[in-house]
Amino acid sequence: MTKKAQNDQRIATNKIGQFKTKPDDLGRTELKPLDSRIYSGLAGAGHRLGGRQRVFS
Numbered sequence: 001m002t003k004k005a006q007n008d009q010r011i012a013t014n015k016i017g018q019f020k021t022k023p024d025d026l027g028r029t030e031l032k033p034l035d036s037r038i039y040s041g042l043a044g045a046g047h048r049l050g051g052r053q054r055v056f057s
Contacts, residue, residue: 001009025034
């Protein structure tokens with residue numbers, strides 16, 4: 001097996017594992033440490049300074 005084929009197989013195996021866990025993550029209700037991660041492009045709660053108070057939105 002060539003290096004490229006080994007790398008392609010490794011990437012495919014990793015992606016399959018990720019796709020299998022995603023539905024489980026979407027269905028759970030308890031928070032995990034992974035949930036605190038902020039991904040670019042996703043909307044989420046943020047805060048800004050409004051006068052002298054922090055405003056969460």
